[in-house]
Amino acid sequence: MDNTWSLLMDGFGLVLQPVYIGYAFTGCLLGTVVGVLPGVGSAGALAMMLPIIFALDPVGAVVMLAATYTGVMYGGSTASILLRVPGDTSAVIACLDGHEMAKQGRAGPALCIAAIGSYIAGTVAVIGLMLMAPALAELALQFTSPEYLMLYVFGLTAVAALAGDSLLKALMAMTFGLMIATVGEDIMVGVRRYTFGFEALWDGVQFLAVTLGLFAVSEVLVHAKKLREDNLGTVIKHRIYIKLREIAESLGAIFRGGFIGFFVGVLPGAGAGIASFISYSIERQVSKTPEKFGTGIIQGVAGPESANNAASAGSFVPMLALGVPGSATTAVMLGAFLILDIDAGPLLFTERPDIVWSLIAALYIGNVVLLVLNLPLIGIFVRILYLPMRMLLPLIMVISITGVYLSDGLVWSIAFLCLFGLIGYYMRVYGFPLAPVILGKVLGAKMELSFRQSMILTQGDLWLLLERPIVITFLILSVASLFLPQILAKATGGKKVVLEDDD
Amino acid sequence: MDAVKRILAIFIVEDRMLVTIFSVLLVFYGLETLNIHQTVGEGQVGPTSFPRVITVFGLFLAAIFFIKKGFEKIELENLGARISAEIGDLAPLWMAVVYVALFEPLGYITATFLYITVTMKFLRERTWIGASAYGAGITVVMFCLFYYGLLGELPRGEWVRLHEWLPFLDQIRAAITG
Numbered sequence: 001m002d003n004t005w006s007l008l009m010d011g012f013g014l015v016l017q018p019v020y021i022g023y024a025f026t027g028c029l030l031g032t033v034v035g036v037l038p039g040v041g042s043a044g045a046l047a048m049m050l051p052i053i054f055a056l057d058p059v060g061a062v063v064m065l066a067a068t069y070t071g072v073m074y075g076g077s078t079a080s081i082l083l084r085v086p087g088d089t090s091a092v093i094a095c096l097d098g099h100e101m102a103k104q105g106r107a108g109p110a111l112c113i114a115a116i117g118s119y120i121a122g123t124v125a126v127i128g129l130m131l132m133a134p135a136l137a138e139l140a141l142q143f144t145s146p147e148y149l150m151l152y153v154f155g156l157t158a159v160a161a162l163a164g165d166s167l168l169k170a171l172m173a174m175t176f177g178l179m180i181a182t183v184g185e186d187i188m189v190g191v192r193r194y195t196f197g198f199e200a201l202w203d204g205v206q207f208l209a210v211t212l213g214l215f216a217v218s219e220v221l222v223h224a225k226k227l228r229e230d231n232l233g234t235v236i237k238h239r240i241y242i243k244l245r246e247i248a249e250s251l252g253a254i255f256r257g258g259f260i261g262f263f264v265g266v267l268p269g270a271g272a273g274i275a276s277f278i279s280y281s282i283e284r285q286v287s288k289t290p291e292k293f294g295t296g297i298i299q300g301v302a303g304p305e306s307a308n309n310a311a312s313a314g315s316f317v318p319m320l321a322l323g324v325p326g327s328a329t330t331a332v333m334l335g336a337f338l339i340l341d342i343d344a345g346p347l348l349f350t351e352r353p354d355i356v357w358s359l360i361a362a363l364y365i366g367n368v369v370l371l372v373l374n375l376p377l378i379g380i381f382v383r384i385l386y387l388p389m390r391m392l393l394p395l396i397m398v399i400s401i402t403g404v405y406l407s408d409g410l411v412w413s414i415a416f417l418c419l420f421g422l423i424g425y426y427m428r429v430y431g432f433p434l435a436p437v438i439l440g441k442v443l444g445a446k447m448e449l450s451f452r453q454s455m456i457l458t459q460g461d462l463w464l465l466l467e468r469p470i471v472i473t474f475l476i477l478s479v480a481s482l483f484l485p486q487i488l489a490k491a492t493g494g495k496k497v498v499l500e501d502d503d
Numbered sequence: 504m505d506a507v508k509r510i511l512a513i514f515i516v517e518d519r520m521l522v523t524i525f526s527v528l529l530v531f532y533g534l535e536t537l538n539i540h541q542t543v544g545e546g547q548v549g550p551t552s553f554p555r556v557i558t559v560f561g562l563f564l565a566a567i568f569f570i571k572k573g574f575e576k577i578e579l580e581n582l583g584a585r586i587s588a589e590i591g592d593l594a595p596l597w598m599a600v601v602y603v604a605l606f607e608p609l610g611y612i613t614a615t616f617l618y619i620t621v622t623m624k625f626l627r628e629r630t631w632i633g634a635s636a637y638g639a640g641i642t643v644v645m646f647c648l649f650y651y652g653l654l655g656e657l658p659r660g661e662w663v664r665l666h667e668w669l670p671f672l673d674q675i676r677a678a679i680t681g
Contacts, residue, residue, distance in 0.1 A: 034653070037648070037649075037653070048653065048654075168564060168567060168568055168571070169518070169568075171564050172522065172525055172561065172564050172565065172568070175529075175557060175560060175561040175564060176525065176561075178557050179528070179529075179532055179554075179557055179561070182553060182554050182557065186550035188550070189549075189550060191539060191540045191550045192540075193535075193539050193550055193551075193554065194532070194535060217596070217599070220595055221592070221593060221595060221596055224592075224594070224595040224626060225592045227626050227627065228592075228626070228627070389626065390623055390626035390627055390628050391623065391637060393595065393622070393626060394618065394619045394622040394623055394626070394638075394641070395619075395641060397595070397599055397618075397622070398615055398618070398619060398641065398645055399645070401599065401602070401603070401606075402611075402615075402645060402649055402655075402657070405606070405657070405658075406649060406653070406655040406656075406657075409656060411603060411606055411607055414603045414606065415600075415603055418596055418599050418600055418603065421596055421599075422593070422596060425593070425596075426520075426521060427521065430517060430518035430520075430521050431518060432518070432521065447553075448553040451552075451553055451556075452548045452552065452553065455548040455552070456548050460548075
């Protein structure tokens, strides 16, 4: 333990030099700006930094990449909260309560709590990374396909938290998401499904087209209709800063999100998106006022935002300890390590402790810089909401369309964006929640892979899975999280759980 | 005639319309599994197994929905009037479709400028001058951000060859990339 602290202090000693702090500020600022734009994502942002890190020494490169990563994660949430334009999976949940808060004139507190939550959870995760990396990496290796299958089933139960006034509609929306996820080349044997000879569908329906169509384009359509009907209401004055009471109310959610995010992040392939969905689901279940989720409750932002930031740090565990990238982003990071002639893996901790501990220190410094840099910028970010709708709506459309086009260079993907915009509009009109579609789309491919591998493993007898303790644990958690809130609400005669995804 | 309308209404009024489309989609989705290339282990772990699970689950949900809704009173509505109203409501989407269609022929700069200008005028900007000034400003910002900042490849235009007429557009990028 003493050795760990002294190594960490060495890491901080290196990273806290003015030049590296300068790199951290630059990376964090670039990451925030790039993160706001849809289609780039954290992996894309880090990939864009690769040409720059050629010119830096290994520690500088690691600091720059870590700071960019934290910046991107925060930037994605900013666009979700202000404009309902989620740039990637982990930012989708911020569209729910975050954007609702913005519509109520509380964009400032929503952005503040996202930054503060990211900072605290990031710190929790860095401590976890520091103390438990090797042990957790071993544990993560015990997760085989049946365990992953049940983890994804547990992830799908987040649908209950996103259910709106009808669990049935949410389940149908989730099923629709799962259907979309099966389009394209089969993940195991490469057979093309539901492509109808259409080349643009070989890689499946682009995630960004689905997400931006459902959220951003449908938002534009709803507001354009109101604008044409002169039904937009008065311009709201936005509060910039957060109250201490709001921070105090969010602390529990932040710490829970931090722990959930870190442990989900450790699992290769699980990712920050799933962490944020699970965190949202759990926050709603532990809340005394679950009916307020989706209407602009601060815990609905604090928990998932903390979880996605902690998951980012958690995903470094398998990369550092085993050399296994747990996400696209850590895969790019691993590529950067190769450029820097660093071999990630079990020997990294002993052979290059300077790099490992610099990275851990840099992740922490990145969180501090994120806070220092972004809190003063919130006033500027919020100003975008004072733009008249007739200016804001075409801007959202152009950002969405360009983001989708840039991510694969296909005009057909923009056509899908429009199609999902139409679907999203009608889903909102008729009270179908949108987020479960994303949940299904995100988890579908991974779930199918685990399902089929589990079927092979058990030769079709899925009951055999119940002999595994981790499977049983997740199964119980899944059933409880899906039905317990409904049963409790009925038993206590409590209010019907309502989450409106639309206006 | 009224009875036929009432039966039809069970499937097309309000949220039922979406569930009906969802059910039809599911049926085709399930049937399409018969056309998917068969592989070893089909029926248990092949590429059709998961879609079939989804189909059964989805149809089960749709059936519960219609059974639940069957007991609710249906108010007949004027479908024709509703459709024509909604076509108008979706005008920004139709404009986006035209934008997408013109994306490659006109090129990013021209298509984006036209799209923003027309959409803004549709959204009740008072003058064409105001709309086109904003359109030009946003187009320049977006182009600089995506083309120079992120070094993305944007459509150059087949009918309007702006990059040939304004060679500095590519010269700036060449200077950035070295």
